[in-house]
Amino acid sequence: MTPEDIEVLRRTLVRQPEIVSFKDELKLASLVASLGIQREAGTLNDEMARFVFDAETGEIIPYHHIRSELVQYNGAVGVRIWAEGHERIDLRFRGIQPLLHPRFSYREDGSIYQCVFFPESIAKILALQGAELVLVREWGMNTIFGGFDPEKHYYQTNFWELENNDTLRFAKLVESRKIPFLEPTTLSLISPE
Amino acid sequence: MKKNLKMIAMAGFNLAVNTVAVMAASSSSQAAVSNTSMLGNNQGSTNTQVNSISMASIEKSFLEVPRMCKDRSAAFDPVPVGREEVPSQVVAIHLALDSAQGAVA
Numbered sequence: 001m002t003p004e005d006i007e008v009l010r011r012t013l014v015r016q017p018e019i020v021s022f023k024d025e026l027k028l029a030s031l032v033a034s035l036g037i038q039r040e041a042g043t044l045n046d047e048m049a050r051f052v053f054d055a056e057t058g059e060i061i062p063y064h065h066i067r068s069e070l071v072q073y074n075g076a077v078g079v080r081i082w083a084e085g086h087e088r089i090d091l092r093f094r095g096i097q098p099l100l101h102p103r104f105s106y107r108e109d110g111s112i113y114q115c116v117f118f119p120e121s122i123a124k125i126l127a128l129q130g131a132e133l134v135l136v137r138e139w140g141m142n143t144i145f146g147g148f149d150p151e152k153h154y155y156q157t158n159f160w161e162l163e164n165n166d167t168l169r170f171a172k173l174v175e176s177r178k179i180p181f182l183e184p185t186t187l188s189l190i191s192p193e
Numbered sequence: 194m195k196k197n198l199k200m201i202a203m204a205g206f207n208l209a210v211n212t213v214a215v216m217a218a219s220s221s222s223q224a225a226v227s228n229t230s231m232l233g234n235n236q237g238s239t240n241t242q243v244n245s246i247s248m249a250s251i252e253k254s255f256l257e258v259p260r261m262c263k264d265r266s267a268a269f270d271p272v273p274v275g276r277e278e279v280p281s282q283v284v285a286i287h288l289a290l291d292s293a294q295g296a297v298a
Contacts, residue, residue: 051271060271074293092271098279101287110276124286 001035001070009035010145013137019178020135022123027077029135030119033181034070034079036144037117041068041081048081048093055088055111071116073104078118080104088113099125119181131177136169139180 001009013020013032022029040046042063049063061083068081078101083089088111091097100106104116123133173180 053271074290076290076293090273092273094272094274094277097274097277098283101290102279102284103287103291118287118290121286121290125283128280128282128286 006035006145010141013135013140013145016137018137019173020137020140021178022120022133022135022181023127026120026123029123029133029181031077032135032140032144033119034077034117036140037081038068038070038079039144041079042066048096051091051093051096052083053090053092054083054086055090056086058090061086061089073101073118076118076120078116080114080116082114089115091115122181126179131179133181134173134178136173136180138164139166 009028009031012028016025016028020029020032041048042065044063046063046066049066050060052061052066053059054061065083065085066081067084068079071078071080088107091112097112099117099122100112101116101118101121105112105114107113119133126133170180
């Protein structure tokens with residue numbers, strides 16, 4: 001995406017309600033979520049990285065080996081995450097495998113060579129459990145469109161969360177079975193199993 | 194930003210549940226206080242007891258937070274999971290993208 005594309009996306013998001021449901025704004029929400037994940041992957045803020053191991057050596061893969069890009073498939077926007085120099089990856093995080101698109105993530109022998117997520121599919125998977133995938137507009141504005149710096153640790157944003165009483169907002173959303181899509185590990189709250 | 198938020202949220206849930214329980218207990222006690230007051234008992238001393246029970250319970254709930262956070266953190270430690278079974282309904286959702294109308298692959 002070009003800086004102009006991102007600015008258009010930002011202006012579109014800012015006009016949305018406080019809580020943006022994937023049900024109502026599937027394409028917009030999918031693009032924003034994919035962009036957020038793509039930008040965090042392989043940085044200090046990549047919270048999925050600590051679950052990503054090399055399946056052959058059993059060692060954790062250094063986060064700076066992790067790469068990502070936006071992908072599009074039959075109109076669906078998603079994100080592809082892979083680890084440079086690692087042929088097979090072992091995701092040591094229960095509940096995440098069902099969220100991967102099987103065709104693009106697994107080899108025929110069942111090993112995982114990359115992670116391809118399509119947020120719109122994840123929204124449908126969560127709907128099976130009676131949960132609704134949402135974006136919190138302000139979180140998107142603060143992180144994705146708020147001058148995201150991959151060199152800075154998320155502690156900076158944690159203060160922002162405290163000031164905005166986001167714990168309460170998060171709790172209220174989860175109480176009403178709305179899952180804010182921040183990253184794949186967020187979905188551990190409701191796994192499709 | 195997220196892991197800490199989740200941990201705090203979960204701790205907050207438990208704390209809220211405990212606090213609600215304390216409030217419910219307090220309400221019952223206060224109702225009892227009103228009744229006994231009508232009967233001419235010493236309302237002041239009963240209120241003191243209610244307050245001390247509430248504060249102790251609330252304090253206990255707060256003291257539980259670090260342990261709950263630690264437990265929650267442990268739940269997020271990497272664990273080998275092998276190949277996970279994917280429900281057929283979930284597979285169908287993924288594969289539906291293959292036949293979706295729209296843009297270029």
